[in-house]
Amino acid sequence: MNRFSLNQATTKHWPLEELVAGCVRAGVPAVGLWREEVAAYGLDKAAALVRDAxxxxSSLCRGGFFHEQDWYDDNRRAIDEAATLGTDTLVLVSGGLPGRSRDLDGARRHVADAIGALVPDARAAGVRLAIEALHPMFAADRCVVATLGQALAIAAPHPADAVGVVIDTYHLWWDDQVWRGIEEAGRQGRIASFQLADWITPLPAGVLLGRGLPGTGSIDMRRFATAVRNAGYQGWIEVEVFHEEVWARPGAEVLAEAYAGYRAAVR
Structure with a gap:
């Protein structure tokens, strides 16, 4: 269990204090946190809770959404929050097309420029910006970065310890170029986070909530885990699942199944 992390999103309705206590009871060494839940609990209070336990x-989700008017100030806050929580990884979801724009190339250029503008702030805080590519079906409204190759291209002008990429099985499993991308990310030392979630069908009406616990869907988790390991990544492996039915279950039960899926993937 020494590399397993439970992302807070997987047990969305498990209050933070109960999540932390449940992880301690189960011997889980790390958690991935979300800004909204941390803010609701209190940033300094949350940092103390996790630290004292x-x-x-393993990471803080999320920064990004660079088309919003206050993107710079919000991401500066996110960097500071990550540092306060003691994580060196801030996950970035770029945001979709702004307004009624259809300029996908222009939106991606803006994302690249915005991340470049944040690099000095992130380096000063000791926080790494981790670019997450989302499945192409989210390009319009959530993330114009749709492939690992695009994420690596945005990261390329910056030091690897300042800007990395996220390998999320749910978002990348469909791409036949992902294996080369993982190898290249490893050569560059760019892998900042590795997240497990399965692709289950039929997809629910809210597609964003269509993730399954590892081992319940179509993704070859073992192949991903092997590729990431062979690329040299030795960091945390998060289980991050969005699904109403998973959220409705007791947190400890979901944690146990998440860990079982993780073990089956990484052993």
């Missing part, structure tokens, strides 16, 4: 924070 002896847990690491």
């Amino acid at each position: 002896g847990l690491a924070v």
Whole structure:
């Protein structure tokens, strides 16, 4: 279990104090946190809760959404929040097309420029910006970065310890170029986070909530875990699942199944 992390999104309705206590009971060493839930609990209070429990924070989700008017100030806050929580990884979801624009190339250029503008702030805080590519079906409204190759291209002008990429099985499993991308990310030292979630069908009406626990869907988790390991990544492996039915279950039960899926993937 020494690399397993439970992302807070997987047990969305498990209050933070109960999540932390449940992880401690189960021997889980790390949690991935979300800004909204941390803010609701209180940033300094959350940092103390996790620290006093002896847990690491594997990542903070999320920064990004660079088309919003206050993107710079919000991302500066996100960097500071990550540093306060003791994590060196801030996950970035770029945001979709702004307004009624159809300029996808222009939107991606803006994302690249915005991340470049944040690099000095992130480096000063000791936080790494981790670009997450989302499945192409989210390009219009959530994330114009749709492939690992695009994420690596945006990261390329910056030091690897300042800007990395996220390998999320749910978003990348469909791409036959992802294996080359993982190899290249490893060569560059760019892998900042590795997240497990399965692709289940039929997809629900809210597609964003269509993730399954590892081992319940169509993705070859073992192949991803092997590729990421062979690329040299030795960091945390998060289980991050969005699904109403998963959220409705007891947190400890979901945690146990998440860990079982993780073990089956990485052993």
